[in-house]
Amino acid sequence: MSEHGCIHLSNFKAAKGTQPYKVIYAYFVACTSTEARKRKAFSCYCYICRCLGPRLHSCLHCIFFGCFVSGHIQEHAKSKKHFLAVELTYGMVMCFQCGDYIYDRELTDIANERDAKASKALGLPISYRSWEPSANEIELLRLHPRRRRVIENSTIGLRGLINLGNTCFMNCIVQALTHTPLLRDFFLADKHQCQFRDQPGSCLVCEVSRLFQEFYSGNKAPLILHRLLHMIWTHAHHLAGYEQQDAHEFFIATLNVLHRHCKGSSAHTHSSPEHCNCIIDQIFTGGLQSDVVCQACNGVSTTIDPFWDISLDLATDIPTSSSESNDSGQKSSESSQKSNEQEPTSLIDCLTRFTRPEHLGSSAKIKCSNCQSYQESTKQLTMKKLPVVASFHLKRFKHSSRFHKISTYVAFPEHLDMTPFMSHYRNMNNGHCGNTFNLLPDNRYSLFAVINHLGTLDGGHYTAFIRQQQNHWFKCDDHLITKANIQEVLDSEGYLLFYHKQFLEYE
Amino acid sequence: MLYKTSIEQSLILSGEKDRFKELLRTRLTECGWRDQIQMLCRQIVKERGVQNITADELIGEVTAKGRALVPDAVKKELLQKIKAHFSQDM
Ligand SMILES: [Zn+2]
Ligand SMILES: [Zn+2]
Ligand SMILES: [Zn+2]
Ligand SMILES: [Zn+2]
Ligand SMILES: [Zn+2]
Numbered sequence: 001m002s003e004h005g006c007i008h009l010s011n012f013k014a015a016k017g018t019q020p021y022k023v024i025y026a027y028f029v030a031c032t033s034t035e036a037r038k039r040k041a042f043s044c045y046c047y048i049c050r051c052l053g054p055r056l057h058s059c060l061h062c063i064f065f066g067c068f069v070s071g072h073i074q075e076h077a078k079s080k081k082h083f084l085a086v087e088l089t090y091g092m093v094m095c096f097q098c099g100d101y102i103y104d105r106e107l108t109d110i111a112n113e114r115d116a117k118a119s120k121a122l123g124l125p126i127s128y129r130s131w132e133p134s135a136n137e138i139e140l141l142r143l144h145p146r147r148r149r150v151i152e153n154s155t156i157g158l159r160g161l162i163n164l165g166n167t168c169f170m171n172c173i174v175q176a177l178t179h180t181p182l183l184r185d186f187f188l189a190d191k192h193q194c195q196f197r198d199q200p201g202s203c204l205v206c207e208v209s210r211l212f213q214e215f216y217s218g219n220k221a222p223l224i225l226h227r228l229l230h231m232i233w234t235h236a237h238h239l240a241g242y243e244q245q246d247a248h249e250f251f252i253a254t255l256n257v258l259h260r261h262c263k264g265s266s267a268h269t270h271s272s273p274e275h276c277n278c279i280i281d282q283i284f285t286g287g288l289q290s291d292v293v294c295q296a297c298n299g300v301s302t303t304i305d306p307f308w309d310i311s312l313d314l315a316t317d318i319p320t321s322s323s324e325s326n327d328s329g330q331k332s333s334e335s336s337q338k339s340n341e342q343e344p345t346s347l348i349d350c351l352t353r354f355t356r357p358e359h360l361g362s363s364a365k366i367k368c369s370n371c372q373s374y375q376e377s378t379k380q381l382t383m384k385k386l387p388v389v390a391s392f393h394l395k396r397f398k399h400s401s402r403f404h405k406i407s408t409y410v411a412f413p414e415h416l417d418m419t420p421f422m423s424h425y426r427n428m429n430n431g432h433c434g435n436t437f438n439l440l441p442d443n444r445y446s447l448f449a450v451i452n453h454l455g456t457l458d459g460g461h462y463t464a465f466i467r468q469q470q471n472h473w474f475k476c477d478d479h480l481i482t483k484a485n486i487q488e489v490l491d492s493e494g495y496l497l498f499y500h501k502q503f504l505e506y507e
Numbered sequence: 508m509l510y511k512t513s514i515e516q517s518l519i520l521s522g523e524k525d526r527f528k529e530l531l532r533t534r535l536t537e538c539g540w541r542d543q544i545q546m547l548c549r550q551i552v553k554e555r556g557v558q559n560i561t562a563d564e565l566i567g568e569v570t571a572k573g574r575a576l577v578p579d580a581v582k583k584e585l586l587q588k589i590k591a592h593f594s595q596d597m
C-alpha cells in the first residue's frame with residue numbers, strides 16, 4: 001500500500017487536475033443535494049452485471065461503473081487502459097497499474113471536506129476520525145522517543161494528599177478533578193494557554209496543570225497542596241482559614257476561579273458560564289430549562305440557565321414540629337403539598353422530583369407574559385443540554401435554624417441514563433412524537449467519582465472514591481489510597497456524585 | 508433483484524442510507540469493533556511487511572472475522588431501526 005500516491009495518479013492529476021475526482025465524490029460518494037442523490041440512486045450500478053455493489057467503482061477517466069467483486073471494473077481498466085478508479089463507498093482511489101489503493105493527501109482532503117458537508121446536509125453529527133498528529137506533534141514524538149505505557153494494574157495517577165489540618169474537603173475534590181477523564185486529557189495534552197504570562201504564579205489553571213503532571217508522573221509519594229490552597233484562599237475569600245469547609249462549596253468555587261482564569265483578567269466582567277467555551281465550561285456546563293405554565297391561559301414562558309451541578313433535596317421540606325420554622329415563606333404551599341410524601345431513596349427519585357411539574361401555589365402568583373395578569377402557575381425543570389460531566393450534590397446538610405445532617409442512604413447507579421430528564425424527551429411524551437427514527441443523542445453516563453462525608457458537620461471528615469482505568473476503584477482518604485470495589489462505592493453514603501458521559505459527540 | 512434495487516434506491520434517495528451507515532459507524536466505534544479490526548490489520552501488515560500486502564488482500568483476510576465480531580446488539584438495533592423506518596413509510 002503506497003502512502004504517498006503513485007506516479008500514475010500524479011500524471012493523471014497533472015493532466016486533468018482533481019476535478020474528475022471531485023465530481024465523482026460529490027455525486028456518487030457523499031451526496032449533498034437531492035439532485036446528487038437521484039443520480040446516485042438511479043445511475044450507480046455495474047454497467048456489466050447491473051449489481052449495486054458491494055465495492056462498486058467508478059472509472060476516473062470516463063463514465064463507467066463496474067463492480068470489483070466480479071472483476072468488471074478490472075476488465076474495463078485493462079481493455080480501455082483506464083487504470084484509475086474510485087471506490088464508491090469510501091472514495092478510495094485504486095490504481096490498477098500499481099495493483100492497490102493509493103493514498104493521496106490532496107484527494108483525502110477533498111474527501112474529508114465533502115464528507116463534512118454531506119453529514120451537515122443530513123443533519124448528522126460530524127463522524128469520528130482517528131487522530132492524526134500534526135507536524136508539530138510528530139516533531140515532539142520524534143524528540144521524545146520514550147513512551148509510557150499504561151498497563152493493567154498500573155497505579156499511575158494515584159497519589160495520596162497530605163491533610164494540612166482539616167483540608168480533606170480540598171483533597172477529595174482534587175481527587176475527583178484529577179480523575180475526570182476529559183479534564184485529565186486536556187491537561188496531559190498541555191492544552192492550557194495561559195492568560196497570565198506576565199504574572200507568573202497567579203494562574204490557578206497553571207497550578208492545576210502542574211498538579212496533573214505530578215499526579216501522572218509515576219511518583220507515588222503523597223503530595224502537599226500548599227500552593228493550591230493558598231491560591232484558592234486568595235481568589236475565593238469565603239473559603240480562607242483552616243476550618244473545615246464544605247466540599248461542595250469548594251468544588252464550585254474552584255470551577256469558578258478556573259473558569260475566570262481561563263478567560264484571563266481582561267474578561268472578568270464576563271464571569272458567568274453562559275456562552276463560555278473554556279475547558280471548565282466545555283466539560284461541566286449544562287443547560288437547565290425552566291418552563292412556567294400559566295394556569296389561566298396555558299401560556300408557557302421558557303428560560304434556560306447554565307449550571308455546573310445539580311443540587312438535589314433529600315428532605316421533604318416539612319416542618320416536622322411547629323418549633324422549626326419554614327425556611328422560605330414562598331415555598332409554604334409546596335410543603336403542604338408534599339407533606340405526606342416519602343423521602344427520596346435513590347438518585348433517580350431525586351431527579352424525578354427535580355424535573356416534575358410543581359404547582360407554585362396561590363401565594364406565589366407570577367405575572368404571565370402572555371395574558372399580562374398575575375396568575376397561579378406550575379413550573380417544571382428539565383435538562384436542555386447535558387454537560388460532559390454531570391455532578392450531583394445531595395443536600396445532606398440542612399441549613400435551617402440549626403445545622404443538621406441527613407444521613408439516609410440514597411442509592412445511586414453505576415450507569416445512569418439521563419434521557420427521561422431531558423427537555424425534548426418530555427416534549428415528545430407530551431403529545432407530538434415527530435420522526436421516530438433519528439440519531440437521538442446518547443445520554444448515558446457512568447460513575448467515576450463519589451465524595452463521602454463521615455461524622456457530623458463540624459467534626460466530620462471527607463473521603464473520595466475514584467475510578468481509574470475504566471473499572472478499578474480506589475478509596476482516597478487524604479494520604480492513604482486503598483483498593484475498593486464498585487459495591488463498596490455504591491453502598492456508601494454519597495454526598496457528591498460525579499458521572500462522565502459515555503459517548504461524546506464531535507464538534 | 509428488482510425489489511432489492513428499489514428498496515436500496517429509496518434509501519439512497521431519502522438520505523436514510525447515509526443515516527443508517529452513520530449510526531452503524533458510530534456503534535461500531537463505541538463498542539470497540541473499530542479498534543479490534545484496526546489491531547487485526549496492524550498485526551497482519553506487520554507480519555507480512557507493508558510492501559508485501561495490498562488493501563484487497565487485507566480486506567480478504569479480515570472480512571470474515573470482522574463480520575463475526577459485530578456484536579449482536581448492534582445488528583439487532585440496526586435491523587429494528589430499518590424495520591421501523593419501512594413500517595412507517597408504507
Ligand atoms: Zn474508463
Ligand atoms: Zn459487475
Ligand atoms: Zn499507480
Ligand atoms: Zn495559566
Ligand atoms: Zn468558562
Ligand SMILES: [Zn+2]
Nearest residue numbers: 294297368371
Ligand atoms: Zn397567562
